[in-house]
Amino acid sequence: MKLKIALFGLCTAALAGSALAEAPGGKYAREAEQMFRASFRADNPKYWMSRLEQDETMKTCGEYRDNPPRKIGEKLEKLNKASIRYPVDGKLIGDWKEGEKLAAVGTGGHIGFIQPDPAGRVRGGNCYACHELAKKEVAYGTIGPSLNHFAKIRGNSDEIIKYAYDKIYNSNAFTACTNMPRFGLHSWLTPEQITHIVAFLMDPESPVNKD
Amino acid sequence: MIQGLIKTLAGAAVAGLFAGPLLAQDSKVSDEIAKYREALADGNPADLLEVKGEGLWSEKRGPKNTSLEQCDMGLGPGKLEGAYAQLPKYFKDTNKVMDVESRLVHCMVTLQGFKPEEVTRNWYSKPGTESDIEALVTFIGAKSNGVKINVPATHxxxxxxxxxxxxxxxxxxxxxxxxxxxxxxxxxxxxxxxxxxxxxxxxxxxxxxxxxxxxxxxxxxxxxxxxxxxxxxxxxxxxxxxxxxxxxxxxxxxxxxxxxxxxxxxxxxxx
Incomplete structure (x- = not known):
C-alpha cells in the first residue's frame, strides 16, 4: 500500500515536471505557427517575409524557452561554431574608434509599411542596448554582462581576441539560446566591422579599458 | 477639463526641468524618469481623446445613422463599465475570440454600416490625421479604470x-x-x-x-x-x-x- 502511494507520488511529480517543460503553445504550437504566418499582408516583399524563417537554433530555442537540455545545447553550439567565418586578411583586431561608433548605433534594419528605416541607414552593433562598455556612457542596458575593462580583466592573448570575435560573430557557439544576436551569421555586421568592435573591447587605448 | 489642461502644461514644464539630470548616474536617472512620469500623469493628453471618444460613441454615424450605444463589448449591449478589463474574450455571435479593437470594428460595421476597410483606414493617428479608433478605445479603456483585469481564459x-x-x-x-x-x-x-x-x-x-x-x-x-x-x-x-x-x-x-x-x-x- 505504502509502495503504491510512493509510486503514485513519483508519477505525479514526473507529470508535474513534464507539464513545466511543455513547449510554448503546447498542443496548439503547429496551429499557432500557421496563424502567425497568416497574419501578414500578401504584398510584403519576399525578403521581408524571409525574416520569419527559423533555422534549427531558433526553432529549438523557442521550444525550450531558451533553456535547452545540455545535450541539445551542446549540439546547437557545435552547429553554430561551424558557421564562423574570418576576414580574408586574418586580422581580428580593427580600429577601436570605428568599433566605438558601431557599439552605440541602434538604428537600422527596421522594415514594414508604418515606420521602416530609410534606405542606407547605418546598421550598428547596438552593444550599449545590453552591455556596459566605456565608463563615460551611462545609458547602457543590463540584459548582458558588463564588458567594462574587458581586456584589462581578461588580458589580450590571442585566445581572448579570438573568443571576442567568435562570440560577436555567433554567440550561440558558446551558449546555445543566449539572448545575444548572431551578428556575423546573419550578416548584420561584416567580419571587418566585427574586428572594429573587437578592437574597441581589446585595445588598451579604448575607453573600455583606459578609463 | 481646463484644470486638466493646466496640469498638462505644468507637467510639460516639469518634464523640461528633468531633461538635464538624464546625464547623471543611472540609478538617479531612473528616479528622475519616475518623477517625470508622475508629473505627466497629473495631466494626461489622453484625457482629451477620451472626451472625443465619448462623443463618437453616442453620436449617430455611418450609413445606418446609428450610435454605438447598443454595442456589446462582452458584458451586454451598451455595458462599458469594466468591459475593457475582461477582453479579449470569446463571442458567440462571431464564434471568435475578439479584443477591444476587433469588437469595436465589428460594432461599427454591424451597427453603423461602415465598411471594415473604411473604419480601419486610420486605425492609428499620424501627424495631421486623427484616428476615431484611438479615441473610442481610449474612452472604452477609461471605463475600466480601477477595475481588475479579468481574462481567466476558461472558454x-x-x-x-x-x-x-x-x-x-x-x-x-x-x-x-x-x-x-x-x-x-x-x-x-x-x-x-x-x-x-x-x-x-x-x-x-x-x-x-x-x-x-x-x-x-x-x-x-x-x-x-x-x-x-x-x-x-x-x-x-x-x-x-x-x-x-x-x-x-x-x-x-x-x-x-x-x-x-x-x-x-x-x-x-x-x-
Missing amino acids: PAEAKMAKMGEYIFYRRSGPQDFSCSICHGQEGKRIRLQELGNLTTKDGAGFAMKTWPSYRVSQGAVWTMQRRLIDCMRQARWPEPNYLADSIIALETYLQKTATGTVMETPGIKR
Missing part, C-alpha cells in the same frame, strides 16, 4: 488563444534572433535606460497591461494595445502583422491572462 477558444499567444511570445526569428521573451522574460533588466518588465509573471504583465491605452510622450500620440504589439514586431525587425490579426489577439490574450487580477490605471502615460 476552450480563449484557452487556445492564450496558448497560441504563449507560442508567439517565445518564437525566435529574424536577423537579430529576437523573440518577445528575449527582453521581456526576465526580472530587473534594462535596455539602455528603459526598464523592461518580465511579462511572464503576474506583476510584470500587470504593470505592462494596466496602463493601456497609453499616451506616449515620445510619439506624441495615444497608442492602443494593437499599435503597441505591432510596433514590437517592427522593433524585432520582422514584417508587421495586419491590424486585428489573430496573432496579435493571441498575444493580448496570453498577456491579459497573465495580468489577471491587476487593477487597471488607464489611460496611461509612457515614455
